[in-house]
Amino acid sequence: MEDRKDFEKVYTEYWEKLNVFSFKMTQDEQLAQNVVQDVFIDLWERRKEVEIVAMDHYLFRAVKNQIFKNYRMNRMDKTVLEDKFENYLIENLPPADSELADQLYLLLDRLPEKRKEIFLMHKLQEMSIEQIATELSLSKQTVKNQLSLALKQLRSGVKDHAWAGVLSSVLAHLLS
Template identity: 30%
Template sequence: MDLRGLTDEILLRLLKAGDDKAFKEIYSRYWKLLFEAAYHRLANRETAKELVQTIFLRIWEKRQTIHINHLHGYLQTAIKNSIINYFESTLVHKRYLQHVMNTTASACEGAESIINFHELSQAIEKAIGSLPEKTRQIFRLSRFDQLSIREIATNMNISEKAVEYHITQSLKTLRVYLKDYQDHTW
């Protein structure tokens, strides 16, 4: 059966039922569009491919539970968020490296400070990585992009209360993960 003439809505229903041909049609219909959007922003083919593949992998893995109303819009938002997350993680690592360089230049404790900072960096990454995807995304938008609660709510099409809840949960998780580092002075 040729699926090229089917609407996205029908393909999504077939996908939810586990039809791998429907998934392949969705993939072939949208892969290039997502890749071009990612490549345009990243200027790196491998990273763009990796982000797109991850989106499609998640769709396939969550095909029975995922709720998508408009496939094109969902995929555009997914690639945009993937690019944002990629830039944020790159920026976080650059900030950590810069902090380490600044710390080593001015710290009296030398190697011990670097080790402590490295451990703290790993603990922060682990804590952020343990957050559910939506909570992690909201936390990064709040703390790294410094968006307001209202801006995040508007961008993600959720209530401001939901944004506040996710930020609160993020901070609670970070406190637990970082409790051993609270007494350190940087």
């Protein structure tokens, strides 16, 4: 992206989506806009040296990283943002190709039975952590841990793909 027209096209196409994403993560309108603006400034300044394969991936990841940078500077808890990021991906990004969907089914089958059950109850049946804990006679922390481990295991299984973050989107699509 070396010319101004390409940049303006990307800016026009992604500004609102990135701003919504940033606001959902920060809950601060001014910070959200500043983050997105910083990402676009950086993109423009580095346009000749950066090679972008997937613009969605690049921009959303850049916004996430910029938010983390802001939070680190203010010493805020990053885990809350990770959760918001995962939720946003699940709700807003389009599903990936069928090859990845097939791989996800295989990865789901590799999860330990109880972990898979908890994960599917949460994603497929849209049960809360508390509901799952009650139904399976487990602590809420155990359910949270199993969900976290399931996501980590699934993410690690798709790390060879261009954007592992798309996993959440695909899972939402497959399980909806």
